[in-house]
Amino acid sequence: MGTEDVVWSGSWVAERLGVELVGDGGDQGPGGLRDLLGLALRRNPKRAHLLVSNVLGKHVPQLPSRVYGAGFALGERVRELLGDEAAARAVVLGYAETATGLGHAVADGVGVAPYLHSTRRPVDGVEAAGGFEESHSHATSHLLLPEDPALLAGEGPLVLVDDEFSTGNTVLNTVRDLHARYPRERYVIVALVDMRSARDRGRLEEFAREIGARVDLIAMASGTVRLPEDVLAKGQALVNRYDATPGREQRSAPAQATRPATAGEAPAGTVTGAVRVELGWPAGVPDGGRHGFAPAHRDALEAALPGMADRVAEALPPGARRVLVLGCEELMYAPLRLATALEERLDAEVRYSTTTRSPVLAVDDPGYAIRTRLVFPAHDDPADGPGTRYAYNVAGAGFDAVVAVVDSAADTPALHAPDGLLAALAAHTGHVVLAVVPSYIPGAPGASDDVPEQPPLRQEPPMPEPLRGPAFSSYAPEDVGWLLQDLSDVELEAPTEEREEAIQSGGAHYAESLPVEYQPSAQYQQLFKAALETSAARIAQAVATVTDTVLAERSPRPVLVSLARAGTPVGVLMRRYARHRHGLDLPHYAVSIVRGRGIDETALRWLAAHHDPADVVFVDGWTGKGAITRELAQALDDFAARTGVRGFDPEIAVLADPGGCVKTYGTREDFLIPSACLNSTVSGLISRTVLRADLVGPDDFHGAKFYRELAGDDVSGLFLDTVAARFDEVAAAADADVKELLSADRAPTWEGWAAVERISEEYGIHDVNLVKPGVGETTRVLLRRVPWKILAKRDAGADLDHVRLLAEQRGVPVEEVDGLPYTCVGLIHPQYTRGATGADGKAVAAK
Known part of the structure; x- marks a missing residue:
């Protein structure tokens, strides 16, 4: 089918708002703007439209190899532009939440560059090395929290990566803040698409002259967005109109809810039976670039990826033909790399996308980029308080399984709640797998204390992975x-x-x-x-x-x-x-x-x-x-x-x-x-x-x-x-x-220890390890050791039926005594001789 026969996922918005995409090198065909972008409507009074990337892996489930390949190729272009020597001194900075994975892929393409991304999640004990505002966003404050304060202080090029350039304001805010703190001679700006107007492009050039630095720009495609003057009002009117119209929006509701479901809406969510898989995340490797990610971390992750993909594959249902790996807001790179490894391993179609905090209208139309959305509460204890999160184009997409990848900070009760993300996913796929990446906290046990160019300070030997049933034990794999x-x-x-x-x-x-x-x-x-x-x-x-x-x-x-x-x-x-x-x-x-x-x-x-x-x-x-x-x-x-x-x-x-x-x-x-x-x-x-x-x-x-x-x-x-x-x-x-x-004094009394010492002295046993107090320990004596006698509290009743039976089978006397703090005590006499036998002919201890 030719490209002219494919419905562009921006046509619905373009027709109703009069929005036009005009590509500098043509807007159709592979690599053209319409191939890279669709359009949707924001729920945002500052900007009506949203450019929806088809290769970012945020709103549109895409082949992970295409998502990662796009970023990696941009990184290769950066290395070619800078030359090997300058590239070796570069630092790559990505933007949260949308470009955290893209920026990391660019850093991989550069080759030896450490990576950092901005974050909206404050971390106790980590001082901010900078911050900036994203003027058009619904959530504006970005923090820079490198574990190593010197990460941004070098003289090498700084490579800034975002998914799109629309006005250039975000880049200007970043460079202005960082250049005042850490001046340098060169910046490289990288994006999937450059959609600035001619005026905005001139502003960037003027700013570069103002600070006395060279600023280069690399993008997969460029063009402009032509907007009518009344686009904000028309956009909000459309949002309000379609908000009130039943569509393909799926919102998890608590299992106790009794409200009726509207047309196209998912039934009330329930607590899901997501299969948890232990990834075997490599020790000392951060979950992403929030605090910095060094080349040595990249090497360790690459080595561990095949094994992690194998563990995820084993958790998938037999015969799964279409699998989604779903990341979580800023956590984009780890699930993306896991998805690429899974794509190589499975004889199935693997797709990748992530959840987001960005509110976008969903319209079920082939010419609209966001056709369905899942709505669920935030589950990562966000600093800005409780809020709503979204997963787009997942509902109704026909996935046989969804692998939800979160960091441990987001593995909260809200994730597993009846109205949480896992419940929302379970309503639209037959199999949900949960993979949790340990959240990296600088200075915490297992975190590295290194500078970015060095491997972790304490290199641990490789560690084995947990054994699970049914291969080891009769317990279900999720039990232990x-x-x-x-x-x-x-x-x-x-x-x-x-x-x-x-x-x-x-x-x-x-x-x-x-x-x-x-x-x-x-x-x-x-x-x-x-x-x-x-x-x-x-x-x-x-x-x-x-x-x-x-x-x-x-x-x-x-x-x-x-x-x-x-x-x-x-x-x-x-x-x-x-x-x-x-x-x-x-x-x-x-x-x-x-x-x-x-x-x-x-x-x-x-x-x-x-x-x-x-x-x-x-x-x-x-x-x-x-x-x-x-x-x-x-x-x-x-x-x-x-x-x-x-x-x-x-x-x-x-x-x-x-x-x-x-x-x-x-x-x-x-x-x-x-x-x-x-x-x-x-x-x-x-x-x-x-x-x-x-x-x-x-x-x-x-x-x-x-x-x-x-x-x-x-x-x-x-x-x-x-x-x-x-x-x-x-x-x-x-x-x-x-x-x-909770209101009582529960301080240990060690009453049992005192009783054991008293019994040891009274019975001439000078090794307290041979006195086994309590029903459980006494049973162990009878099952595993060679007992001498059993002391039993008078009138212990049915709690000692099995002890009496075992003692009878082994020819061990049971003495009823007063003053025991336990129901019974098993004794092993130190003067053990193999010659003594009990009534059943089995050896017992003899005094």
């Missing part, structure tokens, strides 16, 4: 990312008696091997199910209480990090509750901590590189005497001293705190938590973690095994589903608990 390495093919199990002898003799650490997995009898499995049904509501209430306490006191967007493996089912439940009750899609990872050897430091480095450590909340199932609580605090102090990475809070959030060891808990009762009854078969089929020098290197995650062969006995899902089904039932009681806890 395991910061572990898979040792499933390694023989690690040893008979319980041999392990006990080696551990107590000092010949081996307990984390260097695994016990043989306990295979529950039919009677024991039935006991587990009965206990689960009996205690599900109590567990659900504790989950709700601890989750809401965390949200109230620790972070509105916590990153849950469970201590594998007892903490992991609790972390999954907390994540499910946060989503069910609050619409929050919280990240959740599982890490290894080993008594006497600390926490996995590679996992800590990974967390610091991908999240703000201050948002990390460590989660465990229960406390015993508080050994792991102390272990974690010491390990985090040691890690901070060695690496300089600070901000991790050692306070553990637990379901039950009978030992009085923490202040963030669901309950302080010592009751049966059914996940303590079993090992891997209630924890996603994952073993206890392993730390052995010949298997785990200094930059490896700790290890664990995935017992796929036990799938027939797996009750992990049953446990989660049974508890989660009681969330609504316990909500009111949990709310009351949280209200009471």
Whole structure:
């Protein structure tokens, strides 16, 4: 079909307002103005029309290769103009929000130029190096926030990049501000199109003479916009007219809303089931150019792009033929580069665009550039307060999947709310994928302290990525990312008696091997199910209480990090509750901590590189005497001293705190938590973690095994589903608990530790590590170790049924005693001998 047969997406406005585009080299054909631009109507009293770029990737979904290629080609022209020597000293500056990605692509084309873009998002602790106004825009203030104050102070050329030049006012404002602070001899202005009038072009030339600098201009195409005198009034009248006419505008509405939908409008939004994908964003690489982006950052990102694209591709539905990668306002470059990598990988049509704060009228007509729009609340806590945001030409575009890419500062409850962006997207595609790029904050852990020409100050070795089900564990991939390495093919199990002898003799650490997995009898499995049904509501209430306490006191967007493996089912439940009750899609990872050897430091480095450590909340199932609580605090102090990475809070959030060891808990009762009854078969089929020098290197995650062969006995899902089904039932009681806890004195009493020391002395056990208090720890003794005896509180009731059954099976006596702060305590005697046997013929400890 010839170009004369294609409907130009500016004809609707041109016909009604009398607007004309006149190209200097012709306005039709490839590369002509009509190929590059369409027209729409602004909701802006300062300018009636909007030039809608077909190659920018903002309002019109476009092939990412074309978007990136346009900017890169302009950068090559800059390098050719300047010459290699001058280009090596250049700095590229892009304009927010529209040209942040374009400017970054230009910097790539220049080759070795550091990049910075203006921003409308203030950042605490970062001093502005300049600012300027955009006179025709609806949001005018631009800030320049380079991490390195010297970035703009060099003598090399400054390359300024915008999507279009209409009057030149924005460029003049920028150069005027920067030249007063950092004078230089040369500026290069770059745009996709130069649409200035002859008068405006003369103003730029006059300004260059005034400041005594050379100013060059490069654009893909140039021309002028001819406007009738009454264009503002006519434009506003058209906007008002079509605002009142039902069209293809899709506005997310809260799920509770009952207003009727008008013609062409989407049904009320609901909280979506977006699939979250962990990108594996490279450590130390900024999310964009808000604070500067050095050539070394570019190299690290390029190396990581194929792996990130693979992870996104794996999250897409099979057979997807049309995929949109959707960026978020100023976050344009990261999703663009991800989209280009995805375009190369997929046998599908990939398109790219971003959301925007710019209000534009949508009209469903082939001759109009903005045919549909999605409307949703701002979700990045903007400095100018709550507002409305838009995504254009997404609704009705037939995308099989949309990959929404945001930075972590924009991964807020508003994003996941019933009227948020994800809900709006879900109404128009069968599959939504969420990819979150960690927001770069200068001076924060994981941020580089370098100057732009240098690589990051602290180069970390490459880190592995989290393991996820179903490849590793029976949990759903979104439930938890395991910061572990898979040792499933390694023989690690040893008979319980041999392990006990080696551990107590000092010949081996307990984390260097695994016990043989306990295979529950039919009677024991039935006991587990009965206990689960009996205690599900109590567990659900504790989950709700601890989750809401965390949200109230620790972070509105916590990153849950469970201590594998007892903490992991609790972390999954907390994540499910946060989503069910609050619409929050919280990240959740599982890490290894080993008594006497600390926490996995590679996992800590990974967390610091991908999240703000201050948002990390460590989660465990229960406390015993508080050994792991102390272990974690010491390990985090040691890690901070060695690496300089600070901000991790050692306070553990637990379901039950009978030992009085923490202040963030669901309950302080010592009751049966059914996940303590079993090992891997209630924890996603994952073993206890392993730390052995010949298997785990200094930059490896700790290890664990995935017992796929036990799938027939797996009750992990049953446990989660049974508890989660009681969330609504316990909500009111949990709310009351949280209200009471938030006003109570919850300082740790360490009552459990005192009791353990007392029991250790009374029973002649001089190693407190062999005294295991609480239902959970006692169960572990019976399942993994060689127990000596069990101390049980009198009249403990059904909470000890499974303990009594296990003790009977292993020939271990149960003594009922008074004065226990716990329901029960398991004892392992230090004078272990392999010759002693119990009633079942199995070895036990003998005194």
